[in-house]
Amino acid sequence: MTNPSLLSSVFSQLHSARKQAELDANPSRESVEGGAADYGSALLGVYALWASRWSIRLAASPQESAPIDKATSELSEDLQNAATDLLVGAFLLGAGVGVPGEAGGAWLAIALADNLVYLDNLARDLANDLRDLPEWTLPAIEALLVSYSHRVSLYAGVFWTGIWIGLRERSRELGNPPVQRFLDERAVHCATCPGKARVYANWQAMLDFCGGLPSDGSDDCLMGCRCTLELIR
Numbered sequence: 001m002t003n004p005s006l007l008s009s010v011f012s013q014l015h016s017a018r019k020q021a022e023l024d025a026n027p028s029r030e031s032v033e034g035g036a037a038d039y040g041s042a043l044l045g046v047y048a049l050w051a052s053r054w055s056i057r058l059a060a061s062p063q064e065s066a067p068i069d070k071a072t073s074e075l076s077e078d079l080q081n082a083a084t085d086l087l088v089g090a091f092l093l094g095a096g097v098g099v100p101g102e103a104g105g106a107w108l109a110i111a112l113a114d115n116l117v118y119l120d121n122l123a124r125d126l127a128n129d130l131r132d133l134p135e136w137t138l139p140a141i142e143a144l145l146v147s148y149s150h151r152v153s154l155y156a157g158v159f160w161t162g163i164w165i166g167l168r169e170r171s172r173e174l175g176n177p178p179v180q181r182f183l184d185e186r187a188v189h190c191a192t193c194p195g196k197a198r199v200y201a202n203w204q205a206m207l208d209f210c211g212g213l214p215s216d217g218s219d220d221c222l223m224g225c226r227c228t229l230e231l232i233r
Contacts, residue, residue, distance in 0.1 A: 026167070026170075026230045026231055027093045027094060027096065027163065027167070029228065031093055032093060032160075032163055032228065035089055035090065035093050035159065035163070036090075036156060036159050036160050036163070038086075039086050039087075039089070039090070039156050039159040040153055040156035040159070042082050042086055043079060043082060043083075043152050043153065043155060043156060044149060044152060044153055046078050046079055046081075046082045047075070047078075047079065047148075047149055047152045048149075049078075050071075050074065050075050050078050051142075051145040051146075051149075054071040054074070054075075054145075055138060055141050055142050055145055056138065057071065058071060058130070058141050059136070059137065059138040059141055063130075063131065063133070063136040065127075065131065068127050068130045068131060069127055071127075071130075072123035072124075072126050072127040072130075073123060075119075075122075075123055075126070076116075076119040076120060076122065076123040079119050079122075079152070079155075080112070080115065080116055080119055083111075083112060083115050083158075084112060086159070087108055087111055087112065087115075087158065087159060087162055088104065088108055089159075090158075090159040090160070090161075090162025090163050090165075090166065091104040091107055091108065091162050091163075091165055091166040091169075092104070092166060093162075093163045093166060094162070094163040094164055094165060094166025094167035094168070094169070094170060095166035095167070095169045095170050096166075096170055101169075103169050104165075104166065104169070107162065107165045107166075108162075111158055111161075111162060114158070115155065115158055118155055119155075122148070122151060122152070122155075126144075126145075126148055129144055130144065154223055154224065155223070156223075157215040157216075157222070157223025157224060157225070158215070158223070160214060160215035160223075160225070160226070161213050161214065161215045161216040164213040164214060164229050165213070167229055167231065168203055170231065171202075171203045171231055172203075174231060174233065176202045176203060176204075177202070177231050177232055177233055178199055178200060178201055178202060178231070178232040179199075179200050179202065179203055179206050179229055179230065179231055179232065180198070180199045180200070180229070180230050180232055181196050181197050181198065181200070181206060181210065181214075181227055181228070181229055182197060182227060182228045182229070182230065183197045183227055184226040184227060184228065187226050189221075190219055190220035190221035190225075191220050192219040192220045192221075193219050193220075193221065193225065193227050196209065196210045196219075196227070197227070199232065206229070213229070214226070214227040214228065214229065215227075
């Protein structure tokens with residue numbers, strides 16, 4: 001189950017974004033960063049709860065495939081359930097509407113399918129590392145699980161991309177205005193992002209030049225991209 005306080009925080013971000021959407025074409029940076037941070041925290045919270053349960057169970061079990069596969073399968077399911085609960089919030093932050101609609105539902109289905117591929121890869125790699133762990137003790141298992149927490153946090157990039165998918169729908173509502181891509185002045189940039197920070201005639205022109213959206217894997221920084229997009233009215 002997703003932490004209720006995290007859900008409340010995400011819904012608070014959505015409320016703020018919808019209020020601003022009455023005045024502006026773009027979600028505020030605070031809403032964007034807050035929503036993405038809450039999603040990342042939710043993933044890590046789910047992972048931490050899973051790790052606290054299964055580290056002890058695994059240490060008390062033989063180092064065999066059956067308990068290991070059961071544990072990692074449950075992890076994938078728990079993280080996907082959290083994504084199902086929360087990813088719609090990304091689209092709504094960008095779109096500035098109260099319900100996702102057909103476009104939001106289509107994006108969510110694609111995002112969840114892609115997310116499940118990432119999670120299945122995570123579960124497979126973790127299971128292999130558990131099977132190969134040279135010392136089958138609670139401290140060794142806990143150390144391995146801690147090392148995977150960073151990888152879990154990387155999957156928050158799908159939320160960042162979802163915001164811009166929502167903004168695309170907002171762009172259509174506003175008659176396809178110019179769009180500007182910004183660098184995060186606080187970030188260390190990859191090789192591909194700086195050349196994309198400019199104003200484009202419309203959304204399609206931006207996609208044609210950039211090859212995709214921030215954090216969708218179209219830049220060298222992959223899912224870690226923190227570039228932002230704004231519609232110009």
